Amino acid sequence: MKSIDRARQLVILSGKGGTGKTSLCAAFAHLSSQPAYALPTVFVDADVDAANLSLVLKPEPSPPHEFLGGVLAEINPDLCTACGACVPVCRYDAILPDARRESVYWIDPIACDGCAACSYACPTGAIRMVQQQEGLWYQSITPFGTLFHAELFPGRENSGKLVTLIKQYARLWADDSHAPVVIIDGPPGIGCPVISACAGADLALIVAESTLSGVHDLKRIVQTTTHFRIPTLVVINKADIYPEGVTQIQSVCRELGIALIGQIPFDRTVTDAMVAGEPVTVYRREAPSSRAFSAIWEIVFDRLITPGGTHDRS
Numbered sequence: 001m002k003s004i005d006r007a008r009q010l011v012i013l014s015g016k017g018g019t020g021k022t023s024l025c026a027a028f029a030h031l032s033s034q035p036a037y038a039l040p041t042v043f044v045d046a047d048v049d050a051a052n053l054s055l056v057l058k059p060e061p062s063p064p065h066e067f068l069g070g071v072l073a074e075i076n077p078d079l080c081t082a083c084g085a086c087v088p089v090c091r092y093d094a095i096l097p098d099a100r101r102e103s104v105y106w107i108d109p110i111a112c113d114g115c116a117a118c119s120y121a122c123p124t125g126a127i128r129m130v131q132q133q134e135g136l137w138y139q140s141i142t143p144f145g146t147l148f149h150a151e152l153f154p155g156r157e158n159s160g161k162l163v164t165l166i167k168q169y170a171r172l173w174a175d176d177s178h179a180p181v182v183i184i185d186g187p188p189g190i191g192c193p194v195i196s197a198c199a200g201a202d203l204a205l206i207v208a209e210s211t212l213s214g215v216h217d218l219k220r221i222v223q224t225t226t227h228f229r230i231p232t233l234v235v236i237n238k239a240d241i242y243p244e245g246v247t248q249i250q251s252v253c254r255e256l257g258i259a260l261i262g263q264i265p266f267d268r269t270v271t272d273a274m275v276a277g278e279p280v281t282v283y284r285r286e287a288p289s290s291r292a293f294s295a296i297w298e299i300v301f302d303r304l305i306t307p308g309g310t311h312d313r314s
């Protein structure tokens with residue numbers, strides 16, 4: 001293996017969920033641990049709203065760490081004189097008369113945005129800003145390397161902040177353990193957590209689906225990686241179910257100057273492997289999808305370690 005100065009970050013993306021991104025990521029995790037590569041790789045499941053890479057990589061149990069996100073205002077009823085000064089400054093109408101104690105106000109935690117304007121307006125110091133626990137994150141040992149993953153609590157915000165946090169820990173861990181590669185299973189879509197997953201990435205691999213919406217989703221996510229100037233590669237999953245879609249994706253890639261580096265056939269083995277809780281390359285190495293994943297991994301690995309290399313198999 002060539003020596004590199006710092007861990008390279010690969011982010012695996014798709015314009016929407018269910019394209020096979022996590023199956024690909026799990027296969028990469030397994031392949032990166034094989035003797036031909038023997039990489040002490042670090043993995044990040046950046047889909048903190050619905051993390052599932054751990055279901056396939058099967059980490060050893062590890063203690064959770066608190067994720068403290070934003071702040072919300074809270075009124076101390078013992079200090080509140082019910083002067084009402086805080087009510088008009090709240091642009092979110094979050095400060096309401098307390099129906100249980102008519103002489104004071106309370107703050108609706110769902111409506112509060114945490115702006116702190118009310119705490120400055122309160123003449124008695126009755127309002128304090130309280131940091132909220134919004135999720136948990138884990139550093140876990142898997143048979144293939146170290147996995148950083150997290151879960152955002154239902155209805156909570158700051159998913160992008162949580163992604164940034166676990167990526168920072170993963171990066172530090174990679175530096176300390178001289179791991180040359182960090183593989184990030186990105187969230188679906190193009191929203192805030194996707195931007196966080198992309199930050200600092202050396203290479204993006206987009207999993208596109210050969211469907212009508214797949215072509216549309218591909219264009220949107222390519223706009224995102226292009227905006228952040230991340231070198232981008234594309235693979236097509238379930239390529240044989242809609243050949244016309246493949247033609248369209250090839251055309252989009254040519255138009256945008258992006259390398260299409262592989263096509264993965266529809267293969268029920270992928271589902272069987274998921275049900276068994278294993279990367280498909282472990283479950284059945286000779287399956288058509290496993291062979292496709294292996295070929296794609298070779299190209300991606302080479303590109304990660306040798307930035308600037310291009311492989312276009314379209």
Ligand code: SF4
Binds near residue numbers: 089116
């Ligand atoms: S912190 Fe801001 S949003 Fe929340 S109650 Fe106070 S003024 Fe309203």
Ligand code: SF4
Binds near residue numbers: 081082121
């Ligand atoms: S400004 Fe302070 S004292 Fe006045 S109603 Fe609001 S919380 Fe109570």
